[in-house]
Amino acid sequence: MALLEVSGLIAGYGAITAVKGIDLAVEEGEIVTLIGSNGAGKSTTLRAVSGIIRPRAGTVTFGGRRLERMAPHRIVQLGMSHVPEGRGIFHRLSVYENLLMGAYQRKDRDLDSDLQRVYELFPRLKERLGQPGGTLSGGEQQMLAIGRALMARPRLLLLDEPSMGLSPLLVETIFATITSIRDQGATVLLVEQNALMALEIADRAYVLESGQVTLKGTGEELGRDDSVRRAYLGEE
């Protein structure tokens, strides 16, 4: 059984149904990416999986547990961390306090090794520990958001548009980090508009259009698929 299994997921906001019956699975140790244009329902899918919004229908199973009716703070306890779109840095809390927030649900208070790991992945954060989160640059905020999520020691990391608003060089860095996070044992579900980069590091990928999965396959396959290249990689 896959670590995360989503089936028949329907979700949305008010009168809008953004996700119209999605099936997907993420195996332990994979990087899986959801690509698609604006409004395809990628972020909504992530938000429904992590419990920030309640699915209207369908099932979400994580490590054998059903999540559809579970409060988000309980889902975190099961080992799922969500790095939201726009990073969600707490501007008035220091970098250090932001990292502590990531470990909020943990019962043990032994955070040193986790902090060390985050500092190794993102040395820049260590230099800025006392600085308020709001004063970081966009790239540093993205590093903080990912580092903060890792503080929860997640089995599954949900990343929503980590490349948004970053310079190409920084995007490379972030994606390299995502790969090394996976190599260290976490599973990653990645939502991206930067399809090229996402497909490069992903084991498998799903293409979303208007709230439905229209294509799926390995990252390599989809990277070679003509319709994908036309639609999302900007090729004629």
Place this chain on the structure above:
Amino acid sequence: MNPIRQLGDTTVGRLPAAARWPLFLALVAMLPFLLSGVWIQMLFFVGLFIVLGLGLNVVVGFAGLLDLGYVAFFAAGAYSLGIMTSPGSPFDLNMNFWLVLPLGVLIAASFGVLLGLPVLPLRGDYLAIVTLGFGEIIRLFLVNREDVTAGSQGLSAIARPGIGSFRIETFTHWFYFILVAAVIVGFIASRLRDSRIGRAWEAIREDEDVAAAMGVNKVKYKLMAFAIGASVGGLGGVLYASFIGFINPAAFSLQVSIDVIAVVIIGGMGSTPGVILGSLVLVGFPRILQFKATADFLSKFEWLRDGLNGIIAAADTVVPGSIGRLPAASEWGRELSDDTRFIIFGALLVAIMVLRPEGLVPSRRRQLEFESDDQPVPAGGAA
């Protein structure tokens, strides 16, 4: 921005404050030796609104839940004491002050949870409107349920605290009593702010969804903020009712909620020194204007009034009788502190929102927020 910030940071830069606060409190504690009756009475009310402001600050400043019905908890505390100790109470319990004090706080806290539960899913403006209604519901309850609250005739001869044979009676006694209460509430509030709980509130204030995604139990921490804020409101109500000795529903109007929130906002949301300054300006100053000493002082300006009235009289010749004349100079203070006060309050609030949106004495965190919003501090090279 202070460059010397270190790990954890919440206590950094506040070490000098460890010496500042005791010094400030020692000075305040000497005031009764320097000032006379009405001044001490005025300071009691300043202290009362500091207590209330600190309590509301937990809800509004820390957790970001805009509560416009804070008077409800103030009333819950005051009426707890009134109903349980006044000889005129419909229940005729005649209980002891010290027994009712924790009860009143507890009852107010449960009112906080009572309000908190239905408004949990509400944010921003919607929350504000519902809390506003809640305050009004409580006032109407006080007026209409005469079998519980004695209605508009009110409750009198409310119990005063004593320790052994010593009674807390004079303005000076009450001054020290409210001072101790304010110190305890201020201490607890600041410890809460810098704790795990405080960080959860801060996270909820900034972004509820992200807070939940961090594992913060929104329901628990929001209710906690409401309950703590409400219990402080209840404490203020108990102290007020005992000090004043008589309460009726008129004392628990929307105006109290507005005064407390104005104290919090003008001083600087989330900031303890801000609450103190806000209370001095909004509660202390209007009372000073009403003092006889102020009237005596202003009576020296009769010449100014004559002069101004002369100018007005000249202007008035255009349409005779259309412009009134200034009252006697000695009355100016009282005039200003009466209805005119609301115009000045309003103008002050607008001015502060425009000129100093973070408040007179901003909290460290809020100051950072405004700085980082207006002029992002370059963080060196990235992105």
